Amino acid sequence: MPSYQTIKDWPEEDRPREKLLGKGAQALSDAELLAIILRNGSAAAGASALDHARLLLNRFGGLKGVDEASVGELSSVKGIGPAKIAGIKACLELARRIAGQKWQAGEPLRSSEDVYRHFRESLGREKRELFYVVLLNNKNRKIREVKISEGSLTASLVHPREVYNPVIRESxxxxxFVHNHPSGDPAPSAEDIDITRRLKEVGDVMGVRVLDHVVIGYERFFSFSDKGML
Incomplete structure (x- = not known):
């Protein structure tokens, strides 16, 4: 039976930390990034930090599951003690706070990615379907955002009158337009496409530019503008 090896015993190019420093964090898998947070494995269990990371991801169904797991659930995994749990929770909370930083009034819109980053934390985990309109001035700087509806996206809930009332008030x-899919899959439904088309037509008549409709899922999004659907 081969002897237990720590990550330090691996070739340098295979070590997650060295790989991150040399190639950037984006080059690492979820398991490798999580292994860096865990820092070390368990000689008693014969498992490296990367082994523990893979075990956690498999046990809880990916990063989302690890994030949502309680301290008690995480501690039930062999080799995952208080220090490792604290490190995981702290890193995920920092990521959440960065993602949740407010898109302040007066800030310019640069891309659909900006919209996604702003709404990801508030809508990415939301169990209800919410629809927002983000109001912009003629320089594409944010005025404010307005929640229009809660519930399944239908023509009755998202009526052009309700959507464009705040647009008129704020000039x-x-x-x-921004809404979420509680399923986590941001692919637009036929209803999404129809509502977007109708709202765009009304905007054209009113002389209001409809720049995008961004659908928020879990850790991903769909942009009507990016896909050439506006």
Whole structure:
């Protein structure tokens, strides 16, 4: 039976930390990034930090599951003690706070990625379907965001009158529509496509530019503008 090896015993190019420093964090898998947070494995269990990371991801169904797991659930995994759990929870909370930093009034819109980053934490885990309109001035700078509806996206809930009332009040020159899919899959439904088309037609008549409709899922999004569907 081969002897237990720590990550330090591996070739340097295979070690997660060295790989991150040499190639950047984006080059690492979820398991490798998690292994860096865990720092070390368990000689008693014959498992490296990467082994523990893979075990956690498999046990809880990926990063989302690890994030949502309680301290008690994480501690039930062999080799995962208080220090490792604290490190995991702290890193995930920092990521959540960065993602949740507010898109302040007056800040410019640069891309659909900006919209996604702003709404990811508030809508990415939301169990209800919410629809927002983001109001922009003629320089594509944010005025404010307005929640229009809660519940399944239907023509009755997202009526052009309700959507464009705040646009008129704020004299907005452009808008971005944003809503979430509680399923986590941001692919637009037939209803999404139809509502977007109708809202775009009304915007054209009113002289209001519809810049995008961004659908938020879990850790991903769909942009009507990026896909050439506006």
């Amino acid at each position: 907005a020159a452009a808008v971005i």
